[in-house]
Every structure is written in C-alpha cells, then in structure tokens.
Amino acid sequence: MEHATNANTFVANTERAHWHDQSLWFVRTKRDRMAQSLAEWEQLRAQASAIKGYTLAHLGELLEQFEREATARGAVVHWAETTEDHNRIVLELLQARGMTRVVKSKSMLTEECHLNPFLERHGVEVIDTDLGERIVQLRKEPPSHIVLPAIHIKKEEVGELFHEHLGTEQGATDPQYLTEAARQHLREKFLAAEAGLTGVNFAIAETGGIVVCTNEGNADLGVSLPKLHIACMGIEKLIPRLEDLGTFTRLLARSATGQPITTYTSHFHGPRDGGELHIILVDAGRSKIVGTKEFREALHCIRCGACMNTCPVYRRSGGHSYESTVPGPIGSVLGPLREPDKYHSLPFACSLCGSCTDVCPVKIPLHHQLLRFRRTLAETRKIPWTKRAGMKVMGWMFRRPWAYRWSGWLARRVMPWLPRFLVYNRLNPWGKQREMPEMPKRSFRELYQIERPK
C-alpha cells in the first residue's frame, strides 16, 4: 500500500487530524524548551553521533566484549540472526520452564519481530504493560508512535475500551480515573507473571550491563517480580563505555518527551539473586546496514521519536499510514532498507524540510537519506511509471535552456486560459487542496533583462 493512500482515511477527518497535529507539536515544543536549557546541546549531539559512529565501526568486537562481560556477571547471551530466530529463542526459554504468563514492557524490537502473535499462537499470554501499549493491545492494533503508542486515540475511546475490558464506568473519560483502573488491572498481571520481557535502551560493552528507561516503572516491576528476565535488543543498541551513558541519558528523554530524564533509568548487570537474565542480540538485517555508507547512520537511532513529533507529514497523516513498526522519518529510512518492495512509498512521505535532521539527538542525516533513497528506488524502478516518466521529461528539459525558457513561456501564456478541469484533475494531486500559483506576466529572466543595472 502507498503511504498517501493510507493517509486518506486519516486526513478525511479534518478536526481529528488537526488535533493529532497539535498534540505532537506540543511535545515538540516541550523538547525545544529542554534542549535550549543546555548550552552544550549541540556538542552533546555531536558527541552522541561520534560514539555511535565508533560503535558501528567496531560493532563486532564490542558485541563480543559485551557477551564476555555479561556472561561473567551471570547473564546468558543469545544471538538471533533473524526475527524468527528471536521469537524461537524466547519461546524455547519459556517452554523449557513451563511458563505461559508473560508481562512485557515497551520494546519496538519485539513489535518488529511480531512476537506477541507468535507467542499467543503457542499458548503464551503476553500482556503489554506500558499504558499506551496496553491500550493499543486491547484495541488489537499496532502502536502508532514509538514513544507515544496511543497518541492517535481520544480519551473517550479509551473510556469505552476500558469499560468493555476492565469494567470501568460507562462514559468515563478522566485520564486520572482511567489510568488508576489500568494500574489495578496491570498490578494483577505483574503479580501473576512468570516471566518479564523488556527491550533495551542501551547495552554497555565495557560492563556487560543493559539499561532500560521508562516513566511508568513497568519494566522494573515486570522484571523484579518473576524469576526470569528476557531482554531483547537490536545489535545497534550497544555503546562502548559506562561513561557514554552520561551523554545518552541527557539526550534521550529531553528529545523524546521534553523531560530532563526518564523517571526510571535502570541498569541491570546480571540476574538478581535466584533469578535468571537472558539477553537476546538480534541482527535482523542490521549488520548489512552497517556496510552501507549512505545509510549506516540510521543505526545511530535511540528511538526517541523526536523526528516524528516534528515531521509535518507524520503529524498530519498519523503513524498507521506508514504500516511499518517504526513510522515517521526514521521509519521511512529503516522500512525500505529492510523491505524496499513493501515500503517504497515511504521516502516520498516527506517534504524534505529537514526538521527531522535538526532535532535528531544522534545527528542522523534523515532528509538526506530519504532523498538518496528516492534515487535508489527510481533506479530500481520501485516508483510508479507516471513519476518516472515525469522525471525523465523534466530531466530532458532542465538540460536544455531553450526548452526550459520555451516551456515557461508557454505555461505563462496558456495556463490562465485553461478551464479548471484541465488543471485540477487526477494527474495533478498537488492541486487537490491547493490553487496553482498565479502566472506572472514576465519570467524572472525577462524582468532581469529590463531591470539590470546598465
């Protein structure tokens, strides 16, 4: 499916699309306030980008170091080359211990692996414990944002959903009341769980530890009650040293939600007394991206979501229109890197305004990558023939000054006389909600000839 087609249903409800846009812009402004409170913000970004650059250049040896250190601290490290490998490892860990009840805190990786439906097919109950994730899980839909999974849902809808599933009062819409209901409901799940699954925000090669950041405390509850903690991470989540966390913990929450730090920033080094810690390192295409000069910086991503909050297209089209686990600008790079056939339309869901690149805390040149991708997709004929033909004609014209001058002259003369249906039709999607600019009497070149100082 095309992003633009998917977005049709979202933009059809103007009021709601506007509300969505405003909600995210609110988060973006909070981020700005926090970023501006640090004089060294730009240095921090450069620092983070350089640390990630080093990590990717030395990823193999750092992963081995991480495995050594984590093992020395009593954790068990598993390697998964594909998302299927990952799911199988999780299931085997659970089945070997006869466990069927799992609580999970937010992990985009397990979304990418479609772990929940896989485990459910094998008789395992998986409960998402982040409030937003639980809401979308009960609605049987994927998250629409990586940090704010339920940003597209109104409180009235949450009220209805909780009335149906958690037995809250009909018509209740107070976020405080609804959150309290979820707290009670999930507390039961935490206490009954046999295993806790988490993602990983940062893994430290030097110490073999992992860091998990949440505001709700759900990850900590989920792994401190049951005996088994399974942590799932993409191999790019690594950082070399403990001290590097100084840089990343300052950037993550400020960029994500405009907080000075997440409420809970938990460091796990080995299992707790009498417990087990298993860490699954997942490749799923990442090591190949390390080898691409143009795109490897996409692996710097720390999943803060700042690029989504600022993106004019994301804000106005909603996360689901991307149909990919990670939506928005970074998702529009990661999606087609993994599956160009499926996600070919995403690099075009972009106005190339560059705002994503400006806010990215790890300096991924997002809009440059999106532009670069368009070329690759055009070369491999993954864009529709109408666009390809149009580009051919334009390319031909721009190489010939006379053709350019002539077509400009023609447009200025002819356009004003054309009936509306010839200008505003299916072939001109730009004109759907916009008027074409008024044709000037003279071109810039003609004006310059007249006005230029003699």
Place this chain on the structure above:
Amino acid sequence: MSDAKQRILSRLAEFRRNDVELPTPLATPTVYDDRLAQFRSVLEMVGGQLIVTRDANETRQAIERLEVVRDARRVLSYCPDLMASAEGLDEIHDPHDLADVDVTVAPGEFGVAENGAVWVCDPAIMHRVSLFLSQHLVLVIASGELFNNMHEAYHHIGRVDSPFGGFISGPSKTADIEQSLVIGAHGARSLNVVLVDR
C-alpha cells in the same frame, strides 16, 4: 560458537573500520551555582518533594512527619537507623509478599542537580521490587551529595558492582491518555527525597 553468531560477526568484520575514534569527553557541561536549589526545582517539576535536614535526628523526625508514613499500614525500611521496619528484611524471600507495602524508605547514594534524579542500588536495597511495587517511596540521601550533571554522576559511579542500580527522578507517571500527565502509573504514587545537608 553458534552459527548465527558466526555469521553476524563475520559480516561485521567485513565492515570494520579503523579510522573512527571515540570522542573525548565533553569539555564544559553545564554546572550550577546552587546545586541544591536546582535539584529542588527540577525534583518538584517532575512531581517529587525535597526535604532538607541537618542530621540523623532531624531526618528521623522528617520521615515520621510525612503524611504517607503516618497513614501507612505497612512500612518497609532499608534505613534501620532512621526508620524501623515492622518486619525483618531477611525473612522476606518472595518479592510477591511485598505487594501490600504502603511506604518504602530506602537509601539513595547521591542526587543529580540537572534532572532531580537519585541513584539507588543494591545491595543496600535487598528487595529492589519494593522501589516500584510500594505505593509511596521515600529516598534518603544521607551523604548529602549532589552532582551537577549525568557526566559527573557516571564518573562517580565508576564501575558497577551490583546487579541493580538505577536513577529515579520523581514518582511514576504517564501521559499516554491524550498527553494528560497522571502521577502514579505503575510505580510509586509519590516520591519524597530527604537530603541530609551537613
């Protein structure tokens, strides 16, 4: 070596680059003239409360005066010199038995001025789950130590010796329903930090 590991590492070996180096630490991160004032203002912003005391005696009284402590039926304390626990911590073997704890009093190693966070770690906290499962949390920074920023904090931590360590900044919170901030998502509904300023 597992096949998957072998294949991942051999691919990465192919893409290894020697010309990339680690950056030097940030030269001049923000510091604060009045770390305590900065710590207090951020802690309050993130929904926590700060009480400053001068010695153990004052700290004891401050904790006893807290409304959440006065109303509590079950208090768990990891600071035996400041607050008595009704039960022996050694007698608790299953973290699930802590489900009905109202208040946990625990030691914090130090605070961070820029973000109001307090570093907590085991073995000082025998049952780490109580930091999150307890309805209310009181953290006592007996050292009175405050660092300016996270660089200083990690420099101080230096190396990690225990399975769990964490920064806690304010009570548990969420804004997942229409971006409305709600305090008390899954973890503690309130956080009081008592800092002993010697």
